[in-house]
Amino acid sequence: MKLLLKLLYHFLGGVHFAILLIASVVIFVVAGTVLESITESHRYASYFTYSNPVFIALLWGFFINILFSALRRWPFQVHHIPFLMTHLGLLMILGGVLVKSYFGLQGTLSLIEGGGTHDVVIPYTYAIHVEKKGLTDIPKTVSANFSLERSWSGFVPNIRTDGEFANLQLELLEFIPNAKMHYDYELKKGQEYFIDGKPRTVAETSLIMYDRGFGGYAIQSKFIDNEDHIALETPLKVSFVNLPLSTRLEDNIPKITLKITDDETKKSEIISLPYERIAEGMKWPIIKGKYIVRFQPVVHQIQHHLRLRNARSVNYANSTQPYSYEGDLLITDLRNKNTIEKTISMNNVYETWDGFRFYLANITPSDERAVKKVQIAVNHDPGKYFLTYPGANILCLGVISLFWLRQRKTR
């Protein structure tokens, strides 16, 4: 047994294990490149390679290999210092990567000029947003911790609720990875109808929301030559068409069907919901307007509140071709209420003291016809300042001292 442990210890810290790990990573990198070019989907390639649990296991393998190879030098001597420094640096960098993969944050934040938020939308995650009538100030998002990939293998979990929504039971009946939602209504724009004995044409239609969505939705149609000011409302009808799953995963819009039971009123209802990618869009009433729900990504609240003053595209001289986008922000740290002014642009990222990076990703519209909306990519690497950056410095010092001491030894 002791011999077996000794062999294992030497294997884990040995060159053969290192070569095995490097070869595996090479296969992953090649597969990732080929998959992404074939499917034109970064998410698809990432699912089978860099975001795959096997790849994370490989990173752990590297960590163990480097750690054990350093420990094999025990008892340490002075001439081991450069070697140990390089290995410590590598371990810290790998530790930083692993900390980021488990505890990091990558999402987007949508802002409109004059408005602000600290809600970061985590893309390609799934949650059911639920609001209860009368609790308007306490909207509650119930995390529905399931994924598209798991549904491929037939995994269908139940969604649990708690707190304010303890009486509400959500059961997932169906998950369709790709579906298209269709809206339909009567009295369409440009069509003629006989109303009150006269032919009348619909001039415009608009969506009407009753009681913030708790009362449902309707389409209001206004008529031309309308001396009587007639406007008719018809119900908004919704239907879904299931589509084949595209290998370009970014194009798929999932649909779920839920059975919702309210223990208080003993009522249950079945509803299908489309996926709202940026956590905006319509919230649908359930249980006779007692709740509204939306199928959306997980929203994470950060400790930095961003307010957008002004966003603009900067064009090349005498041209309408933009070379950069800029956004003037007020960034407030919610812990100490300190506010700073900052202008971020495509190549000018802002980084907070606690490692949140804000990167301006998009502006619409790019001109001054309407108030502008921006998308800000948010990235948080919790291990950056105490693992990755110090690790890189220690690695550099270790490499330099390896050369230095070797030269002195040769002389």
Next chain:
Amino acid sequence: MKCVLIVFCFILVGCESSTATNDQSEMQEICGRNDHSNLERLPVYRAKVPRTWQRKDPEPSVSIEDTKTALCEFTIPDEKQQIKIVIHNFPLMEGKSIPPMAQIARWRNQFSVIDQTATKIIPQAYSGFVGYLLEASEQENPSAVMAWALQIAPEHHATLNYHWKIAEASHDKRMLHQMMADLTIKATGSKQLLKKFRRDIINFARSIELIQEIPESP
């Protein structure tokens, strides 16, 4: 080898350019209008104002409920001449507002003979406001104008209106009513002087914003 390493380290050092800030302006608050019941004016707007500009506010004892009275005035002195900047807001009356283009048309009509070749109407959208900037001058006269006619963007108006309807405290209702108001900024002076201070006036006008953040849509 040591030299190679030292040179290599220098190559790896990135270049960082830090621009020295020489900010000659300060953030100032501008109050909205009082209502008929009391003379209290709530601070509604703020803007970056160059320190050399002179500011004049209406006396606190005077009511500025009438929209003909400016919220505040700024003067840009320059030897014998000066530029006058006036700021007005127009709280909505029974939910109705004046379209920015109607304001622009009114300002254009104030010229006896407008120089058509020098007239510019530029769309504007910033800080949650949308509207137009008018740059115009008299044909046979040195007087010119730079004027912004702005209104709160429709997306924000719907949100503010919702919060105004559900607000219970009178302070909140008054603040939201002022926040929904249309806004005008008008700078008048000679052509040469406006040309000289054009950048400062634009920076001032584009820095104006609501002090309170517009809440998220329900």
